[in-house]
Amino acid sequence: xTSNRDRRVVVxxxxxxxxxGGTAAETWEALLAGRSGARPMDFDWVSKYELPVxxxxxxxxxxxxxxxxxxxxxxxxxxxxxxIAAREAWADAGKPDVDPERLGAxxxxxxxxxxxxxxxxxNLREKGPRRVYPLAVPMLMPxxxxxxxxxxxxxxxxxxxxxxxxxxxxxxxxxxxDMIRTGRADVVVAGGTEAAVHALPIAGFAAMQALSTRNDxxxxxxxxxxxxxxxxxxGEGAAVIVLESEEHARARGAxxxxxxxxxxxxxxxxxxxxxxxxxSGASRAMLYAVERAGLSPTDIxxxxxxxxxxxxxxxxxxxxxxxxxGDHTENMSVTATKSMTGHLLGAxxxxxxxxxxxxxxxxxxxxxINLDDQDPEIPLNVVTGEAQKLPDGDIAALNNSFGFGxxxxxxxxxSI
Numbered sequence: 001x002t003s004n005r006d007r008r009v010v011v012x013x014x015x016x017x018x019x020x021g022g023t024a025a026e027t028w029e030a031l032l033a034g035r036s037g038a039r040p041m042d043f044d045w046v047s048k049y050e051l052p053v054x055x056x057x058x059x060x061x062x063x064x065x066x067x068x069x070x071x072x073x074x075x076x077x078x079x080x081x082x083x084i085a086a087r088e089a090w091a092d093a094g095k096p097d098v099d100p101e102r103l104g105a106x107x108x109x110x111x112x113x114x115x116x117x118x119x120x121x122x123n124l125r126e127k128g129p130r131r132v133y134p135l136a137v138p139m140l141m142p143x144x145x146x147x148x149x150x151x152x153x154x155x156x157x158x159x160x161x162x163x164x165x166x167x168x169x170x171x172x173x174x175x176x177x178d179m180i181r182t183g184r185a186d187v188v189v190a191g192g193t194e195a196a197v198h199a200l201p202i203a204g205f206a207a208m209q210a211l212s213t214r215n216d217x218x219x220x221x222x223x224x225x226x227x228x229x230x231x232x233x234x235g236e237g238a239a240v241i242v243l244e245s246e247e248h249a250r251a252r253g254a255x256x257x258x259x260x261x262x263x264x265x266x267x268x269x270x271x272x273x274x275x276x277x278x279x280s281g282a283s284r285a286m287l288y289a290v291e292r293a294g295l296s297p298t299d300i301x302x303x304x305x306x307x308x309x310x311x312x313x314x315x316x317x318x319x320x321x322x323x324x325x326g327d328h329t330e331n332m333s334v335t336a337t338k339s340m341t342g343h344l345l346g347a348x349x350x351x352x353x354x355x356x357x358x359x360x361x362x363x364x365x366x367x368x369i370n371l372d373d374q375d376p377e378i379p380l381n382v383v384t385g386e387a388q389k390l391p392d393g394d395i396a397a398l399n400n401s402f403g404f405g406x407x408x409x410x411x412x413x414x415s416i
Contacts, residue, residue: 006181007180007181007245007246007247008245008246008259008261008416009176009177009180009181009243009244009245009246009259009260009261010243010244010245010246010249010256010257010258010259010260010416011241011242011243011256011257011258011259011260011357012092012093012094012096012242012243012244012249012254012255012256012257013088013089013090013091013092013093013094013241013242014088014089014092014240014241014242014257014354014357014358015084015085015086015087015088015089015090015091015092015191015238015239015240015241015354016085016088016237016238016239016240016351016354017059017060017061017063017066017081017084017085017088017237017238018037018059018060018235018237018238018239018341018344018351019037019038019039019057019058019059019060019235019236019237019341019342020035020037020060020340020341021060021061022060022061022065022066022084023088024085024088024089024092024239024354024358026060027341027351027354027355028355028358028362028366030340031337031340031341031355031366032364032366032387034340034366034367034369035340036057036218036219036220036222036339036340036369036370037057037058037060037235037340037341037342038055038056038057038218038219038221038222038233038342039055039056039057039058039218039219040054040055040215040218041054041055041056041058041197043199045199046199049199049203051199051202051203051206052206052213053202053205053206053211053212053213053215053234054215055214055215055218055221055233056197056202056233056234056235056236056342057222057233057234057235057236057341057342057343057344058197058235058236059081059236059237063077063080063081063084066084067080067083067084071083074135074139075139075144075148076112076113076115076116076139076140076144076195077113077115077195077236078109078111078112078113078114078115078144078145078193078194078195078238079113079139079144079145079147079148079193080195081145081193081194081195081236081237081238081347082107082109082145082146082148082149082191082193082238082240083145083148083149083152084238085191085193085237085238085239085240086105086107086149086152086153086189086191086238086240087152088240089189089191089240089241089242090153090189090242092242093242093244093254094252094254094255096187096242096244096248096252096254097252098186098187098248099186100154100155100156100157101156101157102157102185102186102187103153103154103155103156103157103185103186103187103188103189104155104157104158104159104160104176104179104184104185104187104188104189105146105149105150105153105155105158105159105160105188105189105190106146106158106159106160106161106162106172106173106175106176106179106188106189106190106191107145107146107149107159107160107161107172107189107190107191107192107193107240108161108162108163108164108168108169108170108171108172108191108192108193108346108347108349108350109142109145109161109163109168109192109193109194109346109347110163110164110165110166110168110192110194110196110345110346110403111142111194111196111201111345111346112140112141112142112143112144112163113139113140113141113142113144113195114140114195114196114198114200114201115195115198116133116136116139116140117136117140118198118199118200120132120133120136120140142161142163143159143160143161145161145193145238146159146160146161147159149189149240153189155189157179157184157185157188158179158184158185160172160175160179162175163346164403164405164407164409165345165346165403165404165405165407166306166308166343166345166346166348166349166401166402166403166404166407167349167401167402167403167407167408167409168192168345168346168347168349168403169191169192169193169239169344169346169347169348169349169350169351169353169401170192170263170349170350170352170353170399170401170409170410170411171263171265171349171401171407171409172190172191172192172350173190173191173241173243173260173263173349173350173353173411174263174265174409174411175190176188176190176243176260177243177260177262177263180243180244180245186244186245186248187242187243187244187248188242188243188244189240189241189242189243190240190241190243190350191238191239191240191241191347191350191354192238192239192344192346192347192348192349192350192351193237193238193346193347193350194235194236194237194238194344194345194346194347194348195236196234196236196345197234197235197236201234202234205232205234208273209231210231210232210273210310211231211232211233211234212229212230212231212232212233212309213230213231214230218233220370221233221309221370222309222338222339222340222342222343222370223309223339223369223370223371223372224305224307224308224309224314224336224338224339224368224370224371225307225314225336225368225371225374225375225378225380225382226309226370226371226372226373226374226375227373227374227375228372228373229309229310229311229314229375230309230311231309231310232308232309232310232338232342232343233309233338233342233343234342234343234345235338235341235342235343235344235345235347235348236344236347237341237344237347237351238347238350238351239344239347239350239351239353239354240350241260241350241353241354241357243260246259246416256416257357257358257360257361258357258360258361258413258414258415258416259413259414259415259416260353260357260411260412260413261289261292261293261294261295261396261412261413261414262288262289262290262292262293262411262412263289263292263409263410263411263412264284264285264286264287264288264289264290264291264292264408264409264410264412265285265288265407265408265409265410266281266282266284266285266288266408267281267405267406267407267408268281268282268406268408269281269406270406271406272404272405272406273404274312275312275313275316275317275402275406276316276406277312277315277316277319278316278319278323279316279317279318279319279320279321279322279323280320280323281320281406281408282316282317282320282400282402282408282410283320283321283323283324284408285400285408285409285410286320286321286324286325286398286400286410287324288410289398289410289411289412290324290398290412292412293396293412293414295396295412295414297324297325297326297328298328298331299396300325300328300332300396300397300398300412301331301332301333301390301391301395301396301397302332302333302334302335302356302359302360302365302390302395302397302398303321303332303333303334303335303397303398303399303400304334304335304336304337304352304353304355304356304359304397304398304399304400305317305321305334305335305336305380305400306338306348306352306400306401306402307336307338307339307368308338308343309336309338309339309343313402314375314378315375315377315378317400317402318377318378318379318380321334321380329380329381330379330381331381332381333365333381333382333383333388333390334368334380334381334382334383335359335365335366335367335368335382335383336368336371336382337351337352337355337366337368338352339368339369339370339371340366340369348401349399349401349409349411352399352401353399353411353413355399356397356398356399356411356413357413359390359397360390360395360396360397360413360414360415361415363389363390363391363392363395364387364388364389364390365383365387365388365389365390366383366387367383367384367385367386367387367388368382368383368384369384371384393415394414394415395414395415396412396413396414396415397412397413397414398410398411398412398413399411399413
């Protein structure tokens, strides 16, 4: 096993199943059109438990429309979403011919199989232990999605799961970079997944006043940077990319979307849910990513922000960006795609990485929707109205992801 910390890692495949579409391409098209994936929930438990929030950004394409019946029975929705996205990314990459022992999987999830856990708990209480599904444990474990992808593709270099709340998906991609650069793998399928649109997570987030309560206008509820923002919209889905060493991709004549140049990580060590107000922890992650990519702060022209639409979080991220980039902040275009997708928790960073990769590849930044009155405490150059073109030549962008527990992850993505 050889190690080359300077080895370039490139993206050759994209996959996603989201509130906006069943594929990465459908999701990208919806983003450019400025469509919202937030909609009323049609589960009977919404009225049964009198939930204070009655909408979410639910998946656009049901897994049973894509997967075999046996797969939907034996996999928690979080694993189903991951498998759908991974298969799309793998096909998009041309199904690389790679030694299985040189192929890895890294799929993050913030919560794991919460549907299985809660449904089987109901079975136990109401029907007894004999009615608990025999596959309950492997279905509910957070590493279930990574295992499902590894099994499906025959990835034997490692099947890994990062669990760092809403930074999980982005951190899995950072882990994949290290797998390739340290010589553990030539190709890694990496991303994040989440299926937490269930009564208990919704009740829990609502109890901490983290969710928007715009029940009458779901499509307008996620409004990052707006003075009227009142919380995030819970979303679900998965996003996956295929990463390869550049030499491996070039040797097989693969189409390359962009370079995943580096990852920067830090921890706030401040509060279990609240971000560090001055943004010092998040700014370190951003600067680490820039430095490790061999870039300078002025090379970054675009940021896909974490921007969840919470009153405190959006301000803290602005403080972090300003702390990291100073006066250059006003020169960078910023977009907040959670305004359309909602917040996919452990899949959010992975989805936003896919979006940032598409932005670099297509030289186009989707606009933020629902920004009617920008908060004066957040004077960012936010793209609104129509998608914004990015310049020709060599360009670089950041994708920010932050999670409960103080996790900060920034991915640097560069044109190639």
